[in-house]
Amino acid sequence: MTGSAFSLGEELELRKVEYKLHRDLWNKFNFPNLDLAFGNWTKIKYLNATADALETDVENIPDDKGGLYMFYVKCEVISGITEYPLYIGRAQKTQTQNLKKRVKEYFQHFSKDNERPKITRMFKYWANDLHLAYITVDENDEIKDLEKHLINSLLLPMNTEIPDTEIKQAIKAFQ
Template sequence: MLDSAFDLGEHLELRKLSYNLSNVLWSKWDINEFDLSFGNWQKTKYLNDTNDGLNINISTIPSDRGGLYLFYLNCKTIIGITEMPLYIGRAQFSEHQNLKKRVKEYFLKYSRNDERPKITKMFKYWSADLYLAYYVLNQNEDVVSIEKKLINSLLLPMNDEIPDQETRQAIKAF
């Protein structure tokens, strides 16, 4: 696999992620109107076994609804404790957009180019362990509101835009 300590070091450095673990932000954004417990999200491996196409379960995602989606890594070392969230996004339901279409776009559009470098990195380094969780919501206003609150409170490593100006300025300052 890797021939030397240098190769291993390079491998590890390229896969380094930064998380901001802030209980202040976790409690700042009220999302109590929905039970967002991870057990209430639908989950599937994102790619097929050869990582060159979508997992068959992606076809079961609703195309007549909007909602939230979360890309996460699922490490099998300690089952249930090593699920690491990477990116949270949203799909509003409209004539041109829906939950299934939006999650498929990541593989079709972003997995192999540099349009969104962090998303490309996510696929390049972790495709074999990349999973998708989604949470169906009926109202587009809820989709937008909850996604903003989740991004602002979790600050996941693959999300570029922080909607809250105060949080964004604090991150830039330090």
Template sequence: MEVSAFDLGSEINKKKVFYRLHQPLWNVDLEGIDISEGRWRTIKYLNEDGSRLNDLLADVPNDTGGLYLFKIHCPMIPGISEYPVYIGRVQFTAHQNLRKRIREYYSDDRPKINRMIETWGNELYLSFLPLDGNERIVDLEEKLINSLLLPFNDKIPSKEISAAIKAFQE
């Protein structure tokens, strides 16, 4: 299919994502919490044609809280070309759980979240890690957001890191 350079450039620009990578921020004490790759479960977020949520979301636990990570999956180099774009958490309460919170993103009204789903819906995958202890979940999410600085996380919990980023934004 022939595409003009202008159309291709416009499409590439629309999908531009900006990462901040700073290795010293990655040296975080996780206080013995194992967040290794084997503990996370990953599923495609939307169904195959991107028209609705994936039926496999029914397998996400609804009796716990935890962490979840949205990532863009590029199938060119299987297993190693995935780009994390958003990390979140959910505390387990009488009205909230991991499955419910993950489903809520499909109807979220935040511009960055809408952009994430609309732009990369067919390539968007979700990894989730069930965890106990609501305070632990909040603490771990804050540490990961402060360390990874993912492009679709708007709020940086650390005032120092947030101020440093704002001071040098273009």
């Protein structure tokens, strides 16, 4: 094996993520009065062209609202079908937290250290293609509930905590 083939193989292995596609889990997500179609989310590129600072559009994220946010990788090879969700989170609206503040914290605190290794990995390998989608939600209790149900339904590769005990045990049993 040539050095370049080995290096490419190593790089591919380091960027491998696992998705769990399970219709039964998707069907458990039941919020009939809420349209979470991706077209309803505001989508922005998260980092600037050199991936060393936040993109200017981050400043337009509401600082007086809470909601859900999702980091995803966007590949332009086949536009429109190559958006890979990596992580979903929440930001409640409180005196100390809001949507803008929460999404900025990821770059400020987790992109360069090992406090949250999967988030650090997300930035290390996909920073140039990392996008953010967010949707505002008015009620803090609804925000928490939606995040929990989305994590349990989608099982995204960079979310480490699975709220549902049965799902968490099932995943651990087969790792």
